[in-house]
Amino acid sequence: xxxxxxxxxxxxxxxxxxxxxxxxxxxxxxxxxxxxxxxxxxxxxxxxxxxxxxxxxxxxxxxxxxxxxxxxxxxxxxxxxxxxxxxxxxxxxxxxxxxxxxxxxxxxxxxxxxxxxxxxxxxxxxxxxxxxxxxxxxxxxxxxxxxxxxxxxxxxxxxxxxxxxxxxxxxxxxxxxxxxxxxxxxxxxxxxxxxxxxxxxxxxxxxxxxxxxxxxxxxxxxxxxxxxxxxxxxxxxxxxxxxxxxxxxxxxxx
Ligand SMILES: Nc1ncnc2c1ncn2[C@@H]1O[C@H](COP(=O)(O)OP(=O)(O)O)[C@@H](O)[C@H]1O
Ligand SMILES: CC(=O)N[C@@H](CCC(=O)OP(=O)(O)O)C(=O)O
Numbered sequence: 418x419x420x421x422x423x424x425x426x427x428x429x430x431x432x433x434x435x436x437x438x439x440x441x442x443x444x445x446x447x448x449x450x451x452x453x454x455x456x457x458x459x460x461x462x463x464x465x466x467x468x469x470x471x472x473x474x475x476x477x478x479x480x481x482x483x484x485x486x487x488x489x490x491x492x493x494x495x496x497x498x499x500x501x502x503x504x505x506x507x508x509x510x511x512x513x514x515x516x517x518x519x520x521x522x523x524x525x526x527x528x529x530x531x532x533x534x535x536x537x538x539x540x541x542x543x544x545x546x547x548x549x550x551x552x553x554x555x556x557x558x559x560x561x562x563x564x565x566x567x568x569x570x571x572x573x574x575x576x577x578x579x580x581x582x583x584x585x586x587x588x589x590x591x592x593x594x595x596x597x598x599x600x601x602x603x604x605x606x607x608x609x610x611x612x613x614x615x616x617x618x619x620x621x622x623x624x625x626x627x628x629x630x631x632x633x634x635x636x637x638x639x640x641x642x643x644x645x646x647x648x649x650x651x652x653x654x655x656x657x658x659x660x661x662x663x664x665x666x667x668x669x670x671x
Contacts, residue, residue, distance in 0.1 A: 422453040422553060422590040423657070426581030428629075429460035430597050431653050432503050441595070442511035444657040445558070449513070453553035456508075456515075457561045457584050459577030460500030461629075467495050480632035484536040484574040492574050497564040505560050515558045520565035520575060523548030526583050528565030528573045539565050539573030541580055543587040550588065578636035585640055585648075592640050593660055594633055595653040600667030601626060601634065611647075613670045614638055637669035645671055 425445065431438050445454050464482070468475040471491065476483050484492060501517045508515035520526040520541060525548055528539035552559050563580035565573045578594055585592040599608045601617075604625050612620075617634050620626040626634055637648040651666025660666050 420452040422455055422588045423448060423661075424455045424457060424581055424585040424588065424590040424592050425657070426457045426577060426592070426594045427459070427504075427653055428577070428596045429458065429462045429464070429500060431458075431595075432460065432500055433462065435507075437653055438504070438507045439511055441653050441657075442508050442513060445508075446511055446513055448657050448661075449556065449558065453588075455549060455553065455559045455561065455584055455588065455590065456504065457563065457577060457581035458500060458504050459563065460496045461577075463495050463500050464492055467491055477628075478535065480629050481531070481535055481538055481576055482574060483534070484538050486537045486571075489537050489572045489574065493564050493572055496574075497562040501560060501562040508558055508560065513558045514556070515560045516552055517560050517562070518548075519562045520580055520583075521572075525549060525587060526565055526580070527568060528575060529567055530571065530573065537571065537573050539567065539575050541565055541575050541583040543583045546587045549584070553588075576632055576636075578633045582636045582640040582643075586643050589644065591646065591661075592637070592644065592648045593657070593666075594637060594648065594650045595660075596629075596633070596650070597652065598630075599652045599655075599665065600650045601630065608665075609667050611668045611670060617669070634669065641669050641671040647671065 497519045505515040505517045524545040563575040563577040641648045647668040
């Protein structure tokens with residue numbers, strides 16, 4: 418396999434849509450016949466559900482979850498535990514052989530705290546691709562959650578779009594950020610096929626790109642610049658080959 422790997426980020430809401438998850442993983446299996454694939458996943462909605470059940474208030478600032486260290490056992494249990502294993506189980510049902518991992522495994526990504534106002538939220542940086550390359554060379558499917566660690570061993574919660582960006586940097590991969598929307602929508606809710614930094618800035622200024630999509634377009638711009646190739650924001654309902662053929666989704670230019 419000489420083509421560059423595809424890094425597919427899926428938002429946590431996918432885990433609540435069995436048909437969409439199985440159909441996406443079936444199309445991942447097709448792509449894996451010719452190119453390595455690495456999945457990075459979120460789990461925001463699962464975290465919300467657990468925190469509400471535990472009566473622990475959880476708030477986001479600029480799309481990032483404020484995470485006191487004492488919340489980390491729940492966040493870690495949800496993202497690296499139930500979300501990761503549910504996605505691996507969907508992959509097994511789809512005939513694939515997943516290996517569930519977190520950012521901190523095999524020294525692949527190093528993380529540092531962002532700012533104490535966010536608590537245990539980290540900024541990830543690409544470190545060592547050896548483990549991922551070894552897995553993909555054996556036709557295994559790495560499924561990576563966005564839990565990281567600082568060098569001093571503090572567990573950190575990383576936004577999954579940022580996690581996927583560093584994994585794409587690590588393996589020089591093509592990045593697809595898949596979510597529950599067709600891509601970036603304009604003020605009239607129409608799909609925008611291509612965007613550059615200037616256009617994104619003006620959509621943010623106009624209040625058209627907000628919340629989680631702002632985090633996503635920031636991650637896409639950073640990734641596109643560092644990879645030197647466009648990053649795609651699209652729906653997980655679309656076939657991967659349709660997305661790779663640029664027939665749907667939004668391409669964010671470097
Ligand atoms: N301009 C926009 N186009 C599309 N979605 C947008 C836009 N602005 C804000 N959003 C919101 O961003 C959401 C996607 O971000 P997020 O919920 O964080 O996704 P994920 O959990 O898959 O990473 C959409 O469901 C939508 O509610
Ligand atoms: C720091 C931070 O915001 N972490 C995210 C990690 C999960 C995530 O990003 O999940 P989605 O992709 O489903 O939104 C969180 O706690 O929700």
